[in-house]
Amino acid sequence: MGSTGTVLRELRGAQKSSKGVSLYSRYVNRPAGRLLAAGAFRAHLTPNQVTLISAAFTFTAIAAVALVEPSWQLGILVYAGLAVGFAFDSADGQLARLTGRGGPDGEWLDHVVDCAKMILVHSAVLIAFHRSGSLPGEGWLLLPLGFLFTAVLTFCAGLLREQLGKAAVGTAPAPAATGAPVSRIRAVALLPADYGVFCLVFLLLGAPGAFRAGYAVLAAVHALFLVAFLAKWFRELKALRAG
Numbered sequence: 001m002g003s004t005g006t007v008l009r010e011l012r013g014a015q016k017s018s019k020g021v022s023l024y025s026r027y028v029n030r031p032a033g034r035l036l037a038a039g040a041f042r043a044h045l046t047p048n049q050v051t052l053i054s055a056a057f058t059f060t061a062i063a064a065v066a067l068v069e070p071s072w073q074l075g076i077l078v079y080a081g082l083a084v085g086f087a088f089d090s091a092d093g094q095l096a097r098l099t100g101r102g103g104p105d106g107e108w109l110d111h112v113v114d115c116a117k118m119i120l121v122h123s124a125v126l127i128a129f130h131r132s133g134s135l136p137g138e139g140w141l142l143l144p145l146g147f148l149f150t151a152v153l154t155f156c157a158g159l160l161r162e163q164l165g166k167a168a169v170g171t172a173p174a175p176a177a178t179g180a181p182v183s184r185i186r187a188v189a190l191l192p193a194d195y196g197v198f199c200l201v202f203l204l205l206g207a208p209g210a211f212r213a214g215y216a217v218l219a220a221v222h223a224l225f226l227v228a229f230l231a232k233w234f235r236e237l238k239a240l241r242a243g
Helices: 004-012 023-042 047-067 072-099 104-132 138-169 184-189 195-204 208-242
Strands: none
Touching: 023 047, 023 072, 023 184, 023 195, 047 072, 047 104, 072 104, 072 195, 104 138, 104 208, 138 208, 195 208
16 A cells, blocks of 8 residues: 555445444544554554553553542543554454454454443542542442443453344454434443543543543443343344244
């Protein structure tokens, strides 16, 4: 491939379907990941190396939440680290589809990093809550544990739905891009469940009360989404068995 512009055009043609994707991922994270993937291609990086770069940004930001005194400046840096890490998380898959160098090892590594990210970010909030010494009550320490449970269960149940669904119908993964219409209402409704939107709450680290409130609201919303997703995935798998 020639110029960066050519690489970007190739990447646009190698996008996954936008079905079930929120507006943030569709219009912010994926385009940012596309630019990073183009840069990674020009730098001769492999998809797995891009995954590790994503992990470095993400885990550094998470460690700062747990270990550094909260402030507005920290909130900006943490958000930037998480957002850049998330964009690189999109870039690794785009680069793999562009180069044809994806494989089960890369998919495994990507899922391991994603799972570690979900576990560590809520663990870091728990540590930050404990270190602050200014919680309204000790019950607040249960909030990150509940959010952690919700996030991990959603992640694992979603992966199982995908893999069991493929096994039931005996098909390979869907092609990268389709012309099927995408519901804008659904894309808006999914915004609260998007990891990129979740990252925004860390901008409130300079105001502990506002951060706790925002984090609690997101935890409640994610719990509601979990219930809806579990019911939906169960019905879909049951329908596959009946079919």
